[in-house]
Amino acid sequence: MKKIVIQGLGYVGLAMLTFCAGAKRKDKYLYKVIGVEKNSPKGSKIVQKINSNQIPILVDDKNFKNFYNKLSKKKRIKATLDKNEYSKADIVFVCSNCDFNFNKKKVELKSYINNIIQISKVIKKNCLIVIQSTLPPGTTEKVLKPLLKKNLIKRGVKNFFLSHSFERITPGRDYYSSMKNVERVIGGVDKKSTELTKKIFKSIFDLRSNKIISFKSPTESETCKIIENSYRATNIAFIEEWRKFCFENNLDLEKILDTIRQRKTHNNIMRSGIGVGGYCLTKDPLFTSAINQVLGYNSKFPLSTNAVVINNKMTSNVMSEIENRFKKKIYCKKVLLIGVSYKEDTNDTRFSPAEKVYNFLKSRDCKLSFYDPIVNYWEYSKGFSVDKKNLKNYDIYIYLVRHQSLKNLYIKYKKGSIILDLNHVLNEKKKLNISRNKNYKSYFIGSRIS
Ligand SMILES: NC(=O)c1ccc[n+]([C@@H]2O[C@H](COP(=O)([O-])OP(=O)(O)OC[C@H]3O[C@@H](n4cnc5c(N)ncnc54)[C@H](O)[C@@H]3O)[C@@H](O)[C@H]2O)c1
CATH class of the missing domain: 3.40.50.720 (NAD(P)-binding Rossmann-like Domain)
Known part of the structure; x- marks a missing residue:
């Protein structure tokens, strides 16, 4: 059974953790799943709540609550502060936050890069990393890919797969359906990364091919998200x-x-x-x-x-x-x-x-x-x-x-x-x-x- 690790368990990561844990084929669960939170008071509280069968954020959506509670009772939903979990991952979904510092008027890229460094230090060969965070266009291709490559080469790990797939989830009454039924947009750094990401999303969300849009590069996916929100x-x-x-x-x-x-x-x-x-x-x-x-x-x-x-x-x-x-x-x-x-x-x-x-x-x-x-x-x-x-x-x-x-x-x-x-x-x-x-x-x- 393949292992999925989710980085960051906020609004996006919690939903990803739940959907991955609930993914099934012919009545059999498909993945071992765990979420990793930041070692901070907020992160610890999230982990403690998840591991004691509670939903860590206030969710006002019956469908999500039912789905989560069912899986939680079966001990399918777990969380940890231990960064070593990435070492066992076949797939990592990155759902941590990349913030804008309103005082300094700049994107907190350094802090986000550190999140990726944590992953790059331990992942194994052929791991697929799917970035779901909203990022400045070009970040996955021009910053994260070279960084991962350098850090993996240092450890003698040759191959990895990387893509960007932005999230459109809306917190609130439609939390569950905004995740389940929405189109997935994927931009891999190469063809294989895009194909692997497509396959994973199909298995988690039961998506038809026409609900998956692939781009030639992660920069197109990142740009798509920024234009979408700038337009609004x-x-x-x-x-x-x-x-x-x-x-x-x-x-x-x-x-x-x-x-x-x-x-x-x-x-x-x-x-x-x-x-x-x-x-x-x-x-x-x-x-x-x-x-x-x-x-x-x-x-x-x-x-x-x-x-x-x-x-x-x-x-x-x-x-x-x-x-x-x-x-x-x-x-x-x-x-x-x-x-x-x-x-x-x-x-x-x-x-x-x-x-x-x-x-x-x-x-x-x-x-x-x-x-x-x-x-x-x-x-x-x-x-x-x-x-x-x-x-x-x-x-x-x-x-x-x-x-x-x-x-x-x-x-x-x-x-x-x-x-x-x-x-x-x-x-x-x-x-x-x-x-x-x-x-x-x-x-x-x-x-x-x-
Ligand atoms: N909330 C939304 O509706 C929404 C919708 C679409 C896209 N997004 C994007 O998705 C990303 C996540 O959004 P969110 O609303 O879930 O953010 P959030 O702030 O609620 O959650 C992010 C979580 O990541 C954790 N984190 C940070 N660094 C970490 C690390 N190194 N290791 C493990 N955990 C770490 C934080 O502690 C936090 O709990 C952002 O880039 C956001 O712009 C959010």
Whole structure:
């Protein structure tokens, strides 16, 4: 039985570990599987949880939970801090993080390279290494391949296989299906590496050939991921530019966008919003800044990088507009944030715009609580969600995330309160009722101020 080792057990690695452990043919499991975490307090906690049959991150997806729990009970899911596990691997999936250092304005390539060095020190001959991390274009081919080659030659190990295959998993309700049913994109450093990676993915995810797209090189796979996320970030920034204009001139942006959507070619134009969060869109377009370093190719990416700059300012823009409108009415108030994850139907709060809203109002001496039916504990505020029964007595209500479960939420707002919908959470009827009620003041993002 072949052995698979997964490096890094975050959102991506945990799902890979589970799917690899669950891969079967004719009722027989195909692989021995183990995950390796970093020797850090966070890594140790993940390992300890996995080995005591718990899911180490909060997952709000029944399908995933059932799949994981079944395999965990059968002792198919294991984790360790021991880097020597790579020495027994036939296949290593690299799911560790490559971060962007926002202070130094650079990609943390050195730290990522160290992750690969750990693998290169012990792997055996003919091991297949599949890089799933999002990386600056060129990294696998120009940095990781020579590094692996050099380190393996030093140990007298002649052959290895290497490919990049980026991940599209979305944390949240569709965690399981976003991993299971998505197309796999593969770019091997050579034909054999691509073929081997294809075979492995087919066996793990039961994929048909038309769900596997192969590229000629890992650089194409890396570039595909960066363009995909830069495209989305740029679209969001584009709407923010016009949102500001419409707000300043009291124009109904959402009605304008609905009108534009009537053209088939424009029907996916984005809505306005409170900000961009999550681990990927906030950093991936900035990975273009490392292209010079990796490929020696001198080019700038003003649209992609400016998109992140614009998106970064979005939350504070919106909050400043609100302050200008409501003046001292937002100072020293009791505020309820409704939804604090970075996007709907997930409990992932990494870089969530709710953090900036929280800070903004905290610095105006507000007393903040939050209600989120999915995020029970919010690390950022070090607090728990208030109970659904206790949503009444607030001065300001701020809707931030379109969770499904908020659709039918009914709140009896306090008389004289301010209601802000900053992410299209309320439907038109609810908005109309609020804006017509003289007991409340309101603001709905993208709408004309009545
Ligand atoms: N989260 C997503 O939705 C998503 C989607 C697509 C792609 N990606 C990309 O996939 C990669 C992983 O994302 P994630 O969300 O799982 O990140 P994460 O930060 O949640 O998890 C990464 C894990 O790797 C571990 N790690 C770091 N160095 C290690 C080492 N040397 N050995 C063992 N473990 C190590 C960390 O401790 C961490 O637990 C990133 O490159 C990310 O950009 C993420």
